[in-house]
Amino acid sequence: MDYTLLLDKAILVVIIFLVSLGIAAYATYGERKVAAFLQDRIGPDRAGPFGLLQPIADGVKMFLKEEIIPNASDKFLFIIGPCIFMMTALMTSAVIPWGKSFNFGGHEFSLQVADLNVGILYIFAVVSIGGYGIMIGGWASNNKFALLGALRASSQMISYELSMGMSIIALLLFNNSLNLRDIVDAQQHGQWNVFYQPLGFLIFLICAFAECNRAPFDLPESESELIGGYHTEFSSMKLGLFLFAEYINMFISSAIIASLYFGGYHFPGIDSLDLPQNIAAIVSVAVLFAKIIFFILFFMWVRWTLPRFRYDQLMRLGWMILIPLSIINVLITGAWMTFVK
Amino acid sequence: MQLTNRSKVVVKRELTFIEKLYLPAILQGLSITIKHLFRKSATVRYPEVKREIAPVYRGMHVLKRDEKGRENCTACGLCAVACPAEAITMEAAERKKGEEHLYREEKYAAKYEINMLRCIYCGLCEEACPKDAIYLTDRIVPSAYTRGNFVYGKDVLVEGVNPQERVDIGKRKKMYEMTGESTK
Numbered sequence A: 001m002d003y004t005l006l007l008d009k010a011i012l013v014v015i016i017f018l019v020s021l022g023i024a025a026y027a028t029y030g031e032r033k034v035a036a037f038l039q040d041r042i043g044p045d046r047a048g049p050f051g052l053l054q055p056i057a058d059g060v061k062m063f064l065k066e067e068i069i070p071n072a073s074d075k076f077l078f079i080i081g082p083c084i085f086m087m088t089a090l091m092t093s094a095v096i097p098w099g100k101s102f103n104f105g106g107h108e109f110s111l112q113v114a115d116l117n118v119g120i121l122y123i124f125a126v127v128s129i130g131g132y133g134i135m136i137g138g139w140a141s142n143n144k145f146a147l148l149g150a151l152r153a154s155s156q157m158i159s160y161e162l163s164m165g166m167s168i169i170a171l172l173l174f175n176n177s178l179n180l181r182d183i184v185d186a187q188q189h190g191q192w193n194v195f196y197q198p199l200g201f202l203i204f205l206i207c208a209f210a211e212c213n214r215a216p217f218d219l220p221e222s223e224s225e226l227i228g229g230y231h232t233e234f235s236s237m238k239l240g241l242f243l244f245a246e247y248i249n250m251f252i253s254s255a256i257i258a259s260l261y262f263g264g265y266h267f268p269g270i271d272s273l274d275l276p277q278n279i280a281a282i283v284s285v286a287v288l289f290a291k292i293i294f295f296i297l298f299f300m301w302v303r304w305t306l307p308r309f310r311y312d313q314l315m316r317l318g319w320m321i322l323i324p325l326s327i328i329n330v331l332i333t334g335a336w337m338t339f340v341k
Numbered sequence B: 001m002q003l004t005n006r007s008k009v010v011v012k013r014e015l016t017f018i019e020k021l022y023l024p025a026i027l028q029g030l031s032i033t034i035k036h037l038f039r040k041s042a043t044v045r046y047p048e049v050k051r052e053i054a055p056v057y058r059g060m061h062v063l064k065r066d067e068k069g070r071e072n073c074t075a076c077g078l079c080a081v082a083c084p085a086e087a088i089t090m091e092a093a094e095r096k097k098g099e100e101h102l103y104r105e106e107k108y109a110a111k112y113e114i115n116m117l118r119c120i121y122c123g124l125c126e127e128a129c130p131k132d133a134i135y136l137t138d139r140i141v142p143s144a145y146t147r148g149n150f151v152y153g154k155d156v157l158v159e160g161v162n163p164q165e166r167v168d169i170g171k172r173k174k175m176y177e178m179t180g181e182s183t184k
Helices: A002-038 A054-064 A075-095 A119-140 A144-175 A180-185 A198-211 A236-261 A277-303 A311-340 B023-037 B078-082 B124-128 B170-179
Strands: A102-104 A107-109 B061-063 B088-094 B107-115 B134-136
Touching: A002 A054, A002 A075, A002 A107, A002 A236, A002 A277, A002 B023, A054 A236, A075 A119, A075 A236, A102 A277, A119 A144, A119 A180, A119 A236, A144 A180, A144 A198, A144 A236, A144 A311, A180 A236, A198 A236, A198 A311, A236 A277, A277 B023, B078 B088, B078 B124, B124 B134
Parallel strands: none
Antiparallel strands: A102 A107, B061 B134, B088 B107
16 A cells, blocks of 8 residues: 555656756746747747757757866855755645546646645745855856855745745635645636635735746846846756756746745636546646646736836845735735634 | 938927826837838848848959869968958969969969958959959858858868859859949
8 A cells, every 4th residue: 555655756757857848948948938929029939840859959958068167156055056056946836736536547647745734834844945056156166246146045935935925824814724735726717816815816826926036026137236146156957957956936936925825736617527537637647747837928928018127126125025025914814714604 | 301201309398297107108118110010021041041142242252263164262361462452362373284274374383371350251252363263152151159260261261163163153253244343
């Protein structure tokens, strides 16, 4: 019994790992295509039909590039930085419920690696460690631009994690659970949390942009002023890990947004179709991925629309607007739950 | 003087509360970018599709032959003198007996080199040429790995003898006729 559980989880972990990498790889392609379309261009179209092999070409290029470790850098930290960043990016996927469970001849196959009862806390914990990846990488490079980027990253993450946590508190009050599967299942019939927590969703979305270091909050990278920020000194696949992890982060945070606010793998009306269990599971996964891809595209759309925030604007938005707003949101939700419901 | 009515007067004032939220402006920006998603792209897929080149375009040089396939150039050196970038060098030689089918006049350029990195494509060489020998064409100078590869000799510059190897300079000639610039 225990062995089948281990086997189940091992298979699922491998699948999620590969899917995350695949999605991240094609998100780089998608990013370039979206950027091109939004700027009246075509984008990569040389490698394969419509340039679909471009991510593979990029990957091969990354691996074959010369590996440069600066002399003055702290070698151990220099190597461990991108590893931490990548690892935490992948680890968050463990608690996300990817769909309804399959049933192979009486054997339940759950599409969630770990059904933690504190799933959201786990995600927050892991995401916070992700900040260390950037900080260590930037610090170990022994480069002023990298250090500046790392400083910006850490201060930005701390500032925006606060209001992100606050917006989640309101959601938890509303759902009475920290378990991701419970939160998703509570939205089964189209009563998505976004309709009850629009302000919380907005805050969470903005903070998700900031946590992913995506434009308009890409100050830690800021190619134009910091020459790439924390990954200035990185080359070859270590740079690849940093860039790649950013896209995995984007994928995971899209999955979390979809799960927390948009009903996860549920879509109103599908349950009433009475599909057989395995087909229903496939449909639920497809629904979740459609939502995820929508949010990834939204991330890109925003990136190619908005210019970067100035540092003081970033801090003002985080501390003086988002945190008060999220506190008000918590108060209102609390009052609603206490007196009305 | 106001040329268009597109200019907007910039007023430095405090933002209103709505503006401070950034959200209306962000939505406006998003709607602008999404409109571009459905526009026709401006890209020309270069090696397959080539843009039409303007008649006044000045690209890679050609050394012309006359209708019998003899080189026009007599190595007079006027092009080299006219060249503001000093990109042209040449060595003259005397035509020997039996070479009448190769060179039109008694003197010809044994060596003729243009340094394409020095050349500024001003077209003064073709204006200076009294023998109708050098023309700038609409061909694009290809890239190369070393500086040495950009010094073009006669093997690259002189057009072929066969009719299909001739380089068309009709556009250039017509341009000169229209502007009346040429002294030819």
